Amino acid sequence: MPDLLIELFSEEIPARMQTRAAEDLKARVTDGLVEAGLTYAGAAAFSTPRRLALTLSGLTASSPAQREERKGPRTDAPEKAIEGFLRGAGVAREDLEVRDEKKGQVYYATIIRPGRDADVIVAEVLEAVIRGFPWPKSMRWGSGTLRWVRPLHSILCILTDDAGEAHVVDLDVDGITAGNTTEGHRFMAPGRFAVSSFDDYAAKLKKRHVVLDAAERADAIWQDATNQAFAAGLEVVKDRGLLAEVAGLVEWPVVLMGTIDEAFLGLPPEVLQTSMKEHQKFFSVRNAKTGRIERFVTVANRETTDDGATILAGNQKVLFARLSDAKFFWENDLRLVQERGLEGMAAGLANVTFHNKLGSQADRIERIAALAREIAPMVGAKPDLAAEAARVAKADLQSEMVGEFPELQGLMGRYYAEAAGHNDGVPEACEEHYKPLGPGDAVPSAPVSVAVALADKIDTLTGFWAIDEKPTGSKDPYALRRAALGVIRLLVENGSSMQVTKLTKIWLENHDEACQKAKMASQEAQKRLDETMPDSPMETHERIAIATFQQDIARRYGELGDDLLAFFHDRLKVYLRDQGVRHDVIDACIAMEGNDDLALLVKRATALSDFLKTEDGGNLLQGFKRANNILSQAEDNDGVEYSFGADVKFSETDEERALFNALKDAAPRIDTALKSEDFAAVMSALANLRAPIDAFFEAVQVNAENQVVRRNRLNMLGQIRKIGLSAADLTRIEG
Template sequence: MAELLLEIFSEEIPARMQARAAEDLKRLVTEKLKSAGLAFKRADAYVTPRRLALVVDGLPVTQADVKEEKKGPRVGSPQQAVDGFLKSAGLASLDQCEERDTGKGVFYFAVIEKKGAATAAVLPGTILDSMAALPWPKSMRWADYTQRWVRPLHGIIALFDGKVLEGKFDLGGSAVTFDRVTRGHRFLSQGEITVSNFAGYQAKLRAAKVILDQAERRASIKRQADELAAKQGLEVKADDGLLDEVTGLVEWPVVLMGGIDQQFMSVPAEVLTTSMRTHQKYFAVESKDGKLAPHFLVVANIEASDGGAQIIAGNERVLRARLSDAEFFWSQDQKVKLADRVGSLGSITYHAKLGSVGQKVARNIDLAGELAKDIGADIDLAKQAARLAKADLVSGMVGEFPELQGIMGRYYAQLEKLPDAVADAIADHYKPLGPTDTCPNAPVSIAVALADKIDTLTGFFAIDEKPTGSKDPFALRRAALGIIRLIIENKLRLKLRDVLARAYSGYYDNGGSKDGGFEKNQPKAVIAELMEFFADRLKVALKEQGTRHDLISAVFALGNEDDLVRLLARVDALKAFVESEDGANLLTAYKRASNIVRIEEKKDGVSHDGMIDAALLEQMEEKELQIALASAAGQAEQAIIKEDYASAMSALAHLRRPVDAFFDKVTVNCDDPQKRINRLRLLSAIRSTLNKVADFSKIEG
C-alpha cells in the first residue's frame, strides 16, 4: 500500500472559498479513484491561504485484475451476428469464447481478462481531471494563459509512493509540471522545500511557519485570543463566522490586542463591532457582564521582532479613521427624526413590479394594524412601528453598514423617546432571520414582523417570483419559516388564508403594478400556492423535531385547516395515533378498504360513496361496523369542534375491532349485486370516517 500526496500551490485563495474547495478536491479525486477500482484506507484534505493539499493513504500500487464476461449470440446464429459480437468483445475468433447452456439455449460467452494498470499511470489523469472540474465560485485567467483558476498557480506537488508522478497542468501557453517542491510562509521562510511524503511535508511546512491543518489554525487563534482577553479580565465576543474567515487569511496566526479610543465608546456597541468586523476583521472583547470593552483583537500572519507593537499601532490608526466615520454618521443621523425620513422611502424601488419601499411601508401599516387586532396588540403602536420600521434605511449609518438596519432604528427611536414597544418592534421586525435567531414575543413586534414577511411572500408569489430548486434570491423560504415560527412559538390563532387575502388586497390598494399580476378579485390561485408553500416549509421546520412530513400532508390535505396552532395539535394527535397498535392496524385496514373501493369503482364506472341500506345488512359483522362507523363519526366530529384531537383519534381507535371482524367474516364481492354495492359503501364509509380528522391516503406505511 502506498500514499498519494497532492498540493496545489497558488496565490492567496479567498477565505470564503477555501473549505469548500478542499472538500471538492477530496470528493473529485476519491470518486475517480473508486471508479478506477483503486480502494484506499483514508483521504484527508487541507487548505491554507496559498495551498490546497490532499493525502490519500492505503492505495494499491496496481489496479486489481478485472475479469469480464460478455454474453453473445446463440450458437448457430448468422455469421453477421457472430462477427459483430467478436468485434465488440475485441476477440479474433470463436476459439476464444465459451459455449454455455443457459436453459434457454446454448450461447457464446466471451471471458475477457484485463490486467490491472500501474496506479502511478492512472493517477495523473485522475489529478488533472479533478483540477479541471473543481467548481470555483469565481475564477480568473492571468498573463496570456487560457486556463482559468481561482488565483495564479505556482506549483503542484504530486507524489505517489514517494515518487513524482508524470504529468503537468496545461495553462494554455504554459504548464505547471508535477514536482516535489513547495514553499513555506511568504515572509517567515525562505527558499524551496523538498518533500517525499505527507509526514515530512507537514513537518517541514511547520518549520517554515505554516500550519497546514485549518482546524489547528482555528484552535490556535481561539486559544491565543481567549488568553489575551483573560489577561485583561475580559472575554472574546463569540463570532464563529469571523473566526472561520480569519483562519483562511493566515498560515501562521499571531493574535495581538489593540485599544479603542475612549471617545468612540459612546457610539452604539453594534456599530463598533460591525465596523471592526466588516472592515478590519477584528474581534471585539467584552467585560464579564457583556459590556463592550475598549479593546480589539487582530490576527496577524507574522511574528514581529518588536512583539507586534508596530502592527498594533498601525491597526489602531486605521481603526481610529474607521470609527471616526461611524461617529460622524451617528451624530448626523440624530439630527433627523425617523418620521421625517419616511418620505424618502418612496424614491427607493422595492421591486419593479411591487412598487417602492414607501409603498411597502403603507401596506405594512394596514396589515400590521389588522394583525394587531387579531392577536390583541395595541393597534396604534403597531401602525406607528410599521410606519417607522424602514426609516433607518435612509440613514447614514445603515447606508454604511446595511447589516445594522433595524438595530439603528431602535437606537434612533429610543433617542426620540418613542414608546419602548415601537422601538423594539423596529429592531425586531426582520426577525427571526434563521433557525437559531430569537423570535419576537412582544405583541407589537409580532404584528409588525408578521406584516412585513407576509406582505413580502404574497407580493413575490403574485408576480410569479417563487423559489425554484436551490435558488431563492428574495429569501422567501426564510420568510415563510419566520412566519411559521412567529405563529407557532407565540401560539397565535390566525386564519392564514384570510391574512394572505388581506395582504393581497393591500398590494392592489397600496402599491404594486397591476401589470405584475395583481387582479382584485382573483387572489385564490396565489393563496393556494402560498398554502402549499407553507405546508412544505412546515415540514422542514418540524423535521428536526421528528415529525413526519406525511402526517403534515395528511392534515393539510383536508383543505380547510389554515390555523397552524390547531393544525399542529392535529398532527401531534395523529402522530400518537398512527404510532399506536390500533392506529397502525386501522391504517392498514383503511388502505385495504380504499384499494378495494377504488378498484371496484373503476370497474363499475360509478362512485360507491352512497348511503348504506341497513335492510341489506345480514351478517352481524356488517351491522356492528355500520353502528361503529356512525358512532365514531359523531364522536370525532364533536371532538374536532372542541379541538380535542386526542379524543377524536380515540373515537377512531374503537373502529379497529369491528373493521377487523368485517374483513375476516364478510365477502365484499358476493354474488348478490345489491349486497355487494352496500358492502362497498361500508368500505367507502370507513374511508370517509377516518378522513374527517386527516387524509389517511397521504400517510405512509
C-alpha cells in the same frame, strides 16, 4: 503499498475558497484513481493560504489487469463490419473466437488490458484535476494556458514505499514540473526544502512556521484569544464564520489584543463589532458586566521582535479611522431622528423603488401598516401600536449607518426608535419584523413584533403573487419560500390562529390593480343605477355590469388565494417533514375544512402523527380502512349511501351492541374536542374505539343474509367512517 503526497503551492488563496478547494482536490483525485483501478486505505486534505495538500495512505502499487469479452458480428457479416469490429477491439482476425448461437455463428474478441503502475495513473489523474479544477474564479498568468485561482508556483507529488523510499511522480503541467520540495512561511522561513513522506512534510512545515491543518489553526487562535481576554477580565464574542475566515488568512497565527479608543465606547456594541469584523477581520472583546465592546483581537501571520507592538499600532490607527466614520454616521442619524422623527427619516423611501409593479418602499410601508392594523387583534396587539411600528420599521434603511452596514438593518431601527421616544414594543418590532430569517433564527413573540412581521411577509407574498412573480424551480429571487416559512413559523410557534386567505383577500381588496379597477367599475355602475332608476325591479345592463365586476373580483380572490394557499401548504410540508411528520399525514389534514389556518393545521397533523405511531392508532387506522372499503363497495353495488344512524335494536351480537355504545359515546366527545381544537382529546377518543371495532370485525359478518341487519351494520360502518373523517381524511393515510 505506497503512500501518496500531493501539494499545489501558489500565491495566496482567498480564505472563503480554501475549505471547498481542499474537498474538491480530495474528491476529484480519489475518484480518478479509483476509476483507473487503484484503491487506497485513507485520504486527508488540507489547506493554508498558500497551498492545497492531499495525502493518501495504502495506495495500490498498480492497477489490476483487465479481461473483457466483446461480442462481434456474425461470421457471415459483411467484411467491412468485421474490420470495424477488429479496429474497435484492437485485435487481429486470428485472435477472434467463433461461437455458436441461436442465430448462427458469432465472432467474440477477448481483450486483455495490462495493469498500469500507480505513478503513471497518478500523473494522468492529477494533471486532469489541475487543468479542470472548479475554482469559483480563476486567472491566467504569463504566456501559459493554465488557469488557477492565483499563480501556481510548484507541484509536489511523491510516492513513498513501505521502506520509506520516495520517488517523484513524472508530471509536467504548463512547464511546472512535479518535485519533492516545497516552501515554508513566506517571511519567517523562506526557501525550499525536500520532503520524503506526509509525516516528514507536516513536521518540517511546522518547524518552518506553517500549521497545515486549518482546524488546528482555528483552535490555536480561539484558545489564545480567550486566554488573553480572560486575563483582562473580558470575553471574546463568538463568531464561527470569522474564526474560519481568519484561520484561512494565516499560516502561523499570532494572536494580539488591542484597545479601542475611549471616544468610541459609547457606540452600540453591534456597530463596533460589525465595523471591526467587516473592515479588519477583528474579533470583538466584551465586558460581560456592561455588555460594552472594549477591546479587539487581531491575528497576525508572523512573530516579531517587538511582540507585535508595531502591528497593533498600525491596526489601531486604521481602526480609529474606521470607527470615526461609524461614529459620524451614528451621530448624524441620531440628529436626524431628533429633528424629524423616524417617520421623517423614512420620508426618503418614497424615492426608493421596491418593485416597478409594486411601487416604492413608502408604498410598501403603507400597505404593511394597513395589514398590521388588521392582524393586530388576532395576535393580541393594539392596532394603533402595530400600525405605528409598521410605519417606522424600515426607516433605518435611510440611515447612513445602514447604508454603510446593510446587515445592521432592523437593529439600528430599534436604537433609533428608542432615541425618538417610541415605546410599547415599537422599537422591538423595528428589529424583529424581519425575523425569522432562516430555520435556525429565533421567532419573535411580542404581539406588536408578530403583527408587523406577519404583515411584512404577507405583503411580500401576496404582492408578488398579484404581479405573477412566483418562484419557479430552484429560482426564488425575492426569497418568497423563506417568507412563507416565516409566516408558518410565526403562526405555529406563537399559537396564533388566523386564516391566511382572509389576509390575502384584505390585501387584494385594497392594493391589487385588477381588483381596484373591477371595484371602481362596479361602484360607478351602481351609482348610475341609483341615479337613473333607484326603484326599478328590472334587470338592466347596469345590474349585469355590477354582477360581472363582482364576479371578476371574486374570481381574482379565488385564483390568487387558492394558489398562494397551495404554496403555503408546500412550505408547511417541508416544515413538518423536518419534524418527523409523514407526507400522507399532512395531506390527510390539508384535505380538511379550515386548512388555511396554518397553526390549527399543524396542531391537527402533529396530533394525528403522534397517534398513528401508537399501537392503538395503527390498529384503528386498519379498522377504519376495512370499514370504509366494505362500505364503499356496498354503496357502489346498492346505489345508496349508508350514512343513517344505526339502531341498537337490530343488533344481534354483544360485539355489535358494544360498538354501537362506543360510537354513541365517542361522537359527542369528538365533536366537543374538535370545537375546542383539542386534537389530543380527539385522538384519545378515537383510541377508545380501537378495541370495539376490532371485536366487531372478528365476530360479525357485515353482509348478513337478513337485509335489515345488513343495513344496520353498514350504517354502523358509516358511523365509523364519519367519526374517522371528522379527525382527518384517513383515506389518504398509507398502510
